[in-house]
Structures are given as structure tokens and as C-alpha cells.
Amino acid sequence: MANAQTLDRIFELVAPFNKKGIELQADTTFATDLDLDSLTVMDLVAEIEDAFDIILPLNLLPELETIEQVAAAVDRIVADND
């Protein structure tokens, strides 16, 4: 489980990309639920990276399908950096 604070911050960052106005949940998926194309995903990744001052490597992205998974990955990377 991701840290609740991290999850909240990711919800905030995803909100502007929620063009369909669906209700954001931990298990909301980027490709199917939010219908984000690869260019938009890139912008979102950059926002998340800057918000947490981390790198989300391109290699990781295929495994990150839901908001929860991104939050958990962010927690892991932040912990690794400390």
C-alpha cells in the first residue's frame, strides 16, 4: 500500500489530466479509465517527477497502470534516495 499522503498528492497531480471528469480512485487506470495517450502520460510523468524531485524511469512505466501503483513506486523511489 502506498503512503496516504503520496496517494493524495498523486490525485492532485492527476486531476488536471482527468478530462473525462471521472471519479478518481486508487485503482483508476491511466490508459483505460482516464484514456490518456502516450504524449499526455509523458507530461503527467514529468509533473510527478518534479513534485517529488525524483526520476520515474521509462523502464518502470509499463508496470504502472493504476494511481495506486504509481504512488507505491514513488514511495519506493523516495525511500531509495534517502
Next chain:
Amino acid sequence: MDLFDKFDALIAQKSSLPFEKADPFKVVMDKVLSETVAIIEGRETILAGTNNYMGMTFNEEAIAAAKEALDNYGTGTTGSRVLNGTYSGHKGLEKTIADFYGMDHCMVFSTGYQANLGMISTLGGVDDYVIIDADSHASIYDGCAMGNATIVRFKHNDIESMEKRLKRLPAEAGKLVVVESLYSMLGDAAPLKELLETAKKYGCTTLVDEAHSMGFCGEKGRGLCEELGVEHLADFIVGTFSKSVGTVGGYCVSNHPKFDVLRLVCRPYMFTASLPPSVVASATASIKALERSGNRRAHLWENARRLHAGLKAAGFTLATETASSPIIAVCLPDPLIATKFWEKLLLNGVYVNMALPPATPAGYNLMRVSVCAQHTTEQIDEITRRFIATAEELGLNVKAA
């Protein structure tokens, strides 16, 4: 389960495009009359989308050299560079390119795609980082996917976005920054000086892909690094023979003292057959000719500026403010109009590339023109006229400035 089911969406998308008389993925050149004219479906067509920037495909010296090599060495090497596939011509070509760049080493690959694939996958090891521009060519992305490094991506041509990310990487880690000089879709130039200086500030090794600038940027035609005086900041330069050189193949040059070890570890170099002797001979002749082609370079830039100005004056929206390269990309409002425009333009006797999302950056729908040094001024004006006529036939609202 049919393994092809995963392509159903793509098949549906492609068949929804309203082509009637021509299909951009099925154009056949029945006869090639010159660097700039071909016969397509019986129509004489101006070629304005071939990346044949310097018009070297019919260079007399290159053709003569290829014929001689065919007679003397046969049609192919039937082997890898590291086995039986290295002829004196391959060594000669590597020396010609190294001398052209004034660098110590050169490795020739069977394509430019393989040069990027090989260099990036081999240099980026499991503990290393490869830092790339988001709009990188497929060969760069595939090189990343093939290797084991951690891949970091920054916003297209954005120095600040790159620096922010470099700051977050471990200072002592191995880091390879990969950038292109001119980007092939929009023809926009990278701020190479700033990008390379920033990369160096953070201790990175640098690789510049000059695929779309070699031949016509810089006084000798070595590329944008030469033009901007930053060749000393590029540890590796990758290029291709498939554009300005007018044949097929790829290369990488470097001053790194251990460069030659790559011949023993770089899989896209080792596990494929080497270029045929005729291709090697024409590439060698072509590069020697390119070095002294100052007038041709000047004419190419005149052509690019003339076409850019003509289309702009006619009211078309262009992807770049000025003619920053011989790639002039015209932006159209949506994929449907782009499709119709491309088809009509071809029927009007001009071949350009249609490029649609997701292959294009920022969702552009493009008619991508690549200008050739062998286009005459009359042909450039004719291309402009036919763009205007096509827009009129489609009732497209382009306002003359």
C-alpha cells in the same frame, strides 16, 4: 487466440481513413527519373519527401565506384564484419569517415537504425543511466529498450527539463545523454550547445545523432555540431548513409581510446551481414564529394528558405518559424483533412510524407516536405503552387498573408 487480434484497433483505424485513389503506405515508384522526379502510377511526380537532401543518389562518382566494386568484389559479403564481412572497402570507408570528422575511430553499421540500437544498448549497462529527449527517433527508443540501463526522459529540446533530471541522478553513475541535432518530423533544431554543455556539467558522456543534418549543416557538411562549433562536446556522433549520402548504412565516430572494443560486444554490429561492397564504394565516394559540395549546400538552404517563405506567404501554418532545416512541415487541422490533402497533392504530382499522431510530436497532422539540393528553383515554386491548388480544391481555408 489469433496473435493478430491485438492489431484489430489499428486495422480499423487505418481502414477508416478515406483514401480513394492512393494510399500513403503503398506508394510505388515505378521509374525514378532523377533525384527529384519519379513516375508513380503513370504520373510524373516531383519528389519532395525522400530525405535525399543533398541529391547524391545519382552522383556520377558514387555510381561509377559502385559499378567497379560490383565487378571486383561481387554483390555481397555474405558475412558479419567480425567474420568474413570486412573487405578493404569497409576499412577504407571507416577511414574516410573518421578523417571527414577529424576523429580517431569510426565503425560502420548496416543501417543507421542499427548504429543507434548498437551504440545505446551497448554503452548503457545495468548500473548506468541513458538520458534521452522525449521526441527521439524510434532507433534511439529501441536502443534503450534493448539495453539494461535506466532510461530517463526529458521534455523535447528543453534544457531546464534535462538539467532538473541530471541533478537527481547519482553523481558517480555512468550517464549517457542522447540527442538529435535536427528532429526529423518538424525539422526543428536542437539547442545543441546548451544541451551538451549542461550534459558535460553533470559529467555525462554524450551521443549526437546527426542523421538529418550531416551533409548540409556546417562548412564541411559534418552536421550541426560542426556548425555550432561544439564537436568537442560530442563523445559519439552517429549518422546514416540513407539521407544526405544517398545510399544505405550507418556509422558512429569517436575519439574514445577504447572505441574498438565495441566491435566485440556490440550485437547489432556483430550479428548481421556487413554492407555490400557496392554500397560501401558509393558511400565512400559520396562522402568525399559531400565534403567539397559547398555550392550544393548553399542551394539546398536557398531552396528550403524559398519553399518556407512561399508556403508561409500563401497562408499555410508551418511547424517552424523559419527554415531551420530542409524539412518544411505544413500543419493541417485534422487527420481527415491531412489524408485528403496528401492524396490530392499526390494526384497533383507532388510526393510528400504524411505524418499523423502518434508518430508526430504534440499531435500535429503534417505534410512533411523534405527539400533536395537538386530541386530547381522552378520545382520549388511548382511545389508551392500545387500546395495552393490542392488547398483550393479541398476548400481549405488558408489565408494569404
